Amino acid sequence: MSEQPVTSIQPPIAPRLTLHDGGSIPQLGLGVYKVANDATADLVAGALRLGYRHIDTAALYENERGVGEGVRASGLPREEVFVTSKVWNDAHGLDATRRAFDESMAELGLEHLDLYLIHWPAPRQNRFVEAWKAMIALRDEGRVRSIGVSNFEPHHVRRLVDETGVVPVVNQVELHPRLPQHAVREANAALGIVTESWSPLARSHLLETGSRDHAVLSAIAERHGRTPAQVALRWHVQQGLVVIPKSTSLARVAENTAVFDWRLEAGDMAAIAALESGERTGRHPDDLD
Numbered sequence: 518m519s520e521q522p523v524t525s526i527q528p529p530i531a532p533r534l535t536l537h538d539g540g541s542i543p544q545l546g547l548g549v550y551k552v553a554n555d556a557t558a559d560l561v562a563g564a565l566r567l568g569y570r571h572i573d574t575a576a577l578y579e580n581e582r583g584v585g586e587g588v589r590a591s592g593l594p595r596e597e598v599f600v601t602s603k604v605w606n607d608a609h610g611l612d613a614t615r616r617a618f619d620e621s622m623a624e625l626g627l628e629h630l631d632l633y634l635i636h637w638p639a640p641r642q643n644r645f646v647e648a649w650k651a652m653i654a655l656r657d658e659g660r661v662r663s664i665g666v667s668n669f670e671p672h673h674v675r676r677l678v679d680e681t682g683v684v685p686v687v688n689q690v691e692l693h694p695r696l697p698q699h700a701v702r703e704a705n706a707a708l709g710i711v712t713e714s715w716s717p718l719a720r721s722h723l724l725e726t727g728s729r730d731h732a733v734l735s736a737i738a739e740r741h742g743r744t745p746a747q748v749a750l751r752w753h754v755q756q757g758l759v760v761i762p763k764s765t766s767l768a769r770v771a772e773n774t775a776v777f778d779w780r781l782e783a784g785d786m787a788a789i790a791a792l793e794s795g796e797r798t799g800r801h802p803d804d805l806d
């Protein structure tokens with residue numbers, strides 16, 4: 518595919534997964550971490566025209582303005598696009614979280630947000646329950662449709678539920694074949710929480726020529742007539758995970774959509790399972806404040 522602007526709007530590519538609050542989330546989204554704000558609008562509009570309907574940003578990424586512009590430029594009705602943003606660690610607290618939300622909405626220039634997440638629990642600050650209470654209020658006021666968390670270990674989620682009775686709809690965590698997060702997924706599933714995979718390609722470490730991951734993924738890819746990235750993303754999708762790969766190239770953004778109309782076989786899944794090493798690309802949630 519060329520890098521020419523995409524002008525016609527393609528139908529949605531991804532199925533939607535049901536959330537326990539009655540909403541739903543497209544299973545594939547575009548992540549925009551480390552995409553420059555001035556490049557974000559074109560990338561987002563291009564992805565939406567290619568059939569994406571879900572964009573994952575955060576206050577930390579400093580590109581919410583570009584996301585909002587891209588959504589408006591796509592030509593799609595607002596209702597058809599699912600936008601996620603996240604509150605950063607410096608804004609946990611009843612008032613601070615509300616102020617951060619207002620700032621995000623001003624940057625996005627949108628009337629409502631589809632999903633708002635606590636970006637990290639930042640447990641040493643010990644204010645994530647207050648942040649959660651602010652988010653519950655924002656949801657009750659209709660300013661955000663659904664609320665969830667990111668990088669929450671099961672014990673962090675338990676505190677939210679014990680202290681507020683409100684269960685997050687989503688937990689977005691680092692998840693890829695090196696770090697399949699069995700315990701977190703099991704705990705999420707027990708509460709009806711959808712697990713979302715961030716860095717689904719392990720920030721492209723899985724695709725480095727010469728790595729064990731690349732050898733396994735490319736052998737499978739060759740048999741299916743796919744690319745190693747598509748094999749990795751299919752591994753997520755086939756397990757019911759929401760996946761938000763990032764690419765600044767519209768050609769790769771398009772490549773990453775071809776993960777819904779074919780299946781990995783049991784032997785492929787077993788070969789990928791053997792890539793588990795526990796290696797993270799980011800920090801452990803208990804260690805980041």
Ligand SMILES: NC(=O)c1ccc[n+]([C@@H]2O[C@H](COP(=O)([O-])OP(=O)(O)OC[C@H]3O[C@@H](n4cnc5c(N)ncnc54)[C@H](OP(=O)(O)O)[C@@H]3O)[C@@H](O)[C@H]2O)c1
Binds near residue numbers: 724761
């Ligand atoms: N909640 C959190 O704490 C958290 C943390 C990190 C990330 N996230 C979210 O998750 C999203 C994805 O994670 P990520 O950006 O860290 O990593 P990722 O999606 O695993 O990997 C992105 C890297 O893979 C490359 N890539 C993408 N598609 C490719 C393809 N088809 N072939 C070859 N290379 C490809 C990209 O390069 P090019 O851009 O050059 O194509 C980029 O270097 C983020 O954008 C963000 O929205 C959330």
